[in-house]
Amino acid sequence: MKIGVFDSGSGGLTVLRELEKTLPGNEYVYFGDFLRVPYGDKPREKIVQYSTEIARFLEDQGVEMIVVACNTVVANAMDELKAMCNVPVVGVIDPTIEYVAKQGYSNVGVAATAATVNSEVYKKGLAGHGIDSTSVACSDFVSLIEANKLEKELDISIERYFGNFVGKDIQAVVLGCTHYPIIREKLQNYLNKKGEKIELVDPAIHTVNHIAEITSEDEKQSESVKKTKFWFGKVDESLLKRASEIMGKTVDASRHSFEMDGTIK
Numbered sequence: 001m002k003i004g005v006f007d008s009g010s011g012g013l014t015v016l017r018e019l020e021k022t023l024p025g026n027e028y029v030y031f032g033d034f035l036r037v038p039y040g041d042k043p044r045e046k047i048v049q050y051s052t053e054i055a056r057f058l059e060d061q062g063v064e065m066i067v068v069a070c071n072t073v074v075a076n077a078m079d080e081l082k083a084m085c086n087v088p089v090v091g092v093i094d095p096t097i098e099y100v101a102k103q104g105y106s107n108v109g110v111a112a113t114a115a116t117v118n119s120e121v122y123k124k125g126l127a128g129h130g131i132d133s134t135s136v137a138c139s140d141f142v143s144l145i146e147a148n149k150l151e152k153e154l155d156i157s158i159e160r161y162f163g164n165f166v167g168k169d170i171q172a173v174v175l176g177c178t179h180y181p182i183i184r185e186k187l188q189n190y191l192n193k194k195g196e197k198i199e200l201v202d203p204a205i206h207t208v209n210h211i212a213e214i215t216s217e218d219e220k221q222s223e224s225v226k227k228t229k230f231w232f233g234k235v236d237e238s239l240l241k242r243a244s245e246i247m248g249k250t251v252d253a254s255r256h257s258f259e260m261d262g263t264i265k
């Protein structure tokens, strides 16, 4: 099966790497909108415009399913994407909420972008299962991760945002932005240092488990990834290096930018 996966930037790679690991028999096409990242501070209309452009591009590549590997897009543009696409569209939020509900948690945190928090999709979805939640917009995280500023500035931001989850009897924090698993170790260390025993929930794992359930057995059993084609909104050495680190293999990407002239470069 040929599956399209997209995100505003490198976050979706945390979903793609899980897909490659669990469902290696598929062919993947990844789009990272590196020219227009971040999405999390943009108005809903922009998020709808950008994501529908990308979905159309992926359908033109002949994908048979689209995985929206971006919480911000799922929270703001899922209805438009489903209405527009001729192939199934799978998001990262529903499988995550299902997982949290199954754990029997009653009080969880949600770390996400401002656009995801403002949509209240997690808050309402969790409340539907009787789960209380504290949502925190971690507005600097995506820019810091994309700029590879993972030292002091990031530590200050972690304290500022994740401090909101300390001392509140929270059982789990949903990493409600696919960029955040990239800094998972730092987030976990921070909570450990504060003496909190909190599970960090990575939507990638639960989304991929869901996709495994709805795709065929043969694809799960195949030995290695057939092919993954990477399209980035901009391509440079440092980007390819970072993408390779996240994927654990050499990543080479072609450039496609919707802001140039809308044609495939």
Ligand code: DGL
Residues within 6 Å of the ligand: 007, 008, 009, 011, 012, 037, 038, 039, 040, 041, 069, 070, 071, 072, 073, 113, 116, 142, 176, 177, 178, 179
């Ligand atoms: N990875 C996107 C998400 O899951 C990041 C959004 C952004 O670009 O701000 O929300």
